Amino acid sequence: MNDLRELYREVILDHNRHPRNFGELQNPDKIIEGVNPLCGDRMTLYVKMENKKIQDISFKGTGCAISVASSSLMTEKAKGSSFEEIDALFEYVHEMLTGDPTTVASNLDTLDKLTALSGVREYPTRVKCATLAWHALKNAIVGSDDKISTE
Numbered sequence: 001m002n003d004l005r006e007l008y009r010e011v012i013l014d015h016n017r018h019p020r021n022f023g024e025l026q027n028p029d030k031i032i033e034g035v036n037p038l039c040g041d042r043m044t045l046y047v048k049m050e051n052k053k054i055q056d057i058s059f060k061g062t063g064c065a066i067s068v069a070s071s072s073l074m075t076e077k078a079k080g081s082s083f084e085e086i087d088a089l090f091e092y093v094h095e096m097l098t099g100d101p102t103t104v105a106s107n108l109d110t111l112d113k114l115t116a117l118s119g120v121r122e123y124p125t126r127v128k129c130a131t132l133a134w135h136a137l138k139n140a141i142v143g144s145d146d147k148i149s150t151e
């Protein structure tokens, strides 16, 4: 168990120090602004999509280690995924962070590295840090508001 926690910690630290897909995308189809009102941290998500698939995705912004790592892991996983796959991922991540923890065990293959975020459920104030990027992604694919808040 401790080894697993250490592995999760390393994944989060790595994605915080070296966030993947960080920066602005040229000619995105969608730009979503996300804010965590608890701390005032913001992120912007840039998405290119075609045929109900994420072609390219990136993010920019400031936030805590959990927020940056979660955004980085999310973009890695979302790139190339269909909207249908993203809907399922969104549900799994949400369950993993706020709902039934057994979801993790039954969806290990799909969640893959995202399981590194599973420990966040023990810190309720940080759950919003971890979900911000996911709500922004969900808004991008359903084509709703360009601004989101985790409140």
Ligand code: FES
Pocket: 036, 039, 040, 041, 063, 064, 065, 066, 067, 126, 128, 129
């Ligand atoms: Fe601001 Fe986590 S404390 S995003």
